[in-house]
Amino acid sequence: MSSLRLLTTAPKSDDFTPLQEHQQQTPSTFFGAKPVLYVHQTGLNISASKAKLQSDDAFAKFSSEPEGASEDDVLVRDVEAWVNSENLILFQKAPNPTGVSIPYPSIALHGITKKNGVEALLMNLSLNDAETVNADEDIDVLEIILLPHSHHADTSQTSPVQEIFAAMNTCADLHPDPEDGEEAAPDLSEPGATGWITADNMDEFVDEDGNFKGGMVIGGEELGPGAGTVRPREGDEEESATNGVNGHEEKYQRTG
Numbered sequence: 001m002s003s004l005r006l007l008t009t010a011p012k013s014d015d016f017t018p019l020q021e022h023q024q025q026t027p028s029t030f031f032g033a034k035p036v037l038y039v040h041q042t043g044l045n046i047s048a049s050k051a052k053l054q055s056d057d058a059f060a061k062f063s064s065e066p067e068g069a070s071e072d073d074v075l076v077r078d079v080e081a082w083v084n085s086e087n088l089i090l091f092q093k094a095p096n097p098t099g100v101s102i103p104y105p106s107i108a109l110h111g112i113t114k115k116n117g118v119e120a121l122l123m124n125l126s127l128n129d130a131e132t133v134n135a136d137e138d139i140d141v142l143e144i145i146l147l148p149h150s151h152h153a154d155t156s157q158t159s160p161v162q163e164i165f166a167a168m169n170t171c172a173d174l175h176p177d178p179e180d181g182e183e184a185a186p187d188l189s190e191p192g193a194t195g196w197i198t199a200d201n202m203d204e205f206v207d208e209d210g211n212f213k214g215g216m217v218i219g220g221e222e223l224g225p226g227a228g229t230v231r232p233r234e235g236d237e238e239e240s241a242t243n244g245v246n247g248h249e250e251k252y253q254r255t256g
Helices: 019-024 050-054 160-173 237-242
Strands: 005-007 036-049 073-084 088-092 098-102 107-115 118-126 141-148
Touching: 019 036, 036 050, 036 160, 050 073, 050 141, 073 160, 107 141, 107 160, 118 160, 141 160
Parallel strands: none
Antiparallel strands: 005 098, 036 073, 036 141, 073 088, 088 098, 107 118, 118 141
16 A cells, blocks of 8 residues: 555645744644645656556556657656645646645655756655555655756756755654664563563572673673672672672662
8 A cells, every 4th residue: 555645636825834934833833733834836847657657546647748759757747846844745737636645754765866957856755655564675666856847047046946855854854764763672581681680580690609691691782701790809708698699689780
């Protein structure tokens, strides 16, 4: 099942909160507010592989035409881009209103490139539902190139492609991949994984002399030679045998 959603009604400016208005709001007014519109650009074209474009139910609805003499690539003309805080929307009003809503986590890659000398935006879109993909090789990717209808000659202003790219960077940061930065949870079934060593499990970690066994693993990390070795004070061997490891219950908290 594709993560992209087909749209049959064109977005309207009233569907969004303008960025400038959003920046003037207080945090208490954010809850339940409309998505924030960062950039709206018209007069764009989409270049893509015909076969890949037709493989997705949403993109297959776009009206396209052969791109030059190529039999493999097609061009989708007169597309609008709505870059908002919830998703990226690409919409074609004519000949039949159709569009696609693209969640930011589905945009595997986006960057500025050039096509036929024109600055363009390259995007790799994951067509899979992230919850149903089990392996990298199962990911189905659609590569599209978004470019302006005409060459942007005014170098004193930011190009439409650069505006879209910058806005997408900002909005993508609002939807981080939940797997990014997550540390693997410790295996609590392994000895000492909780970080505590008590009298109840001490025999699993120390030898008959009261020294920690070599190669002991705690919290997924192997302790080095001599780790945890009990060294009695000089002339105090008898006391050390009745306190700490072999005597009263004491807890050693993992610090590594």
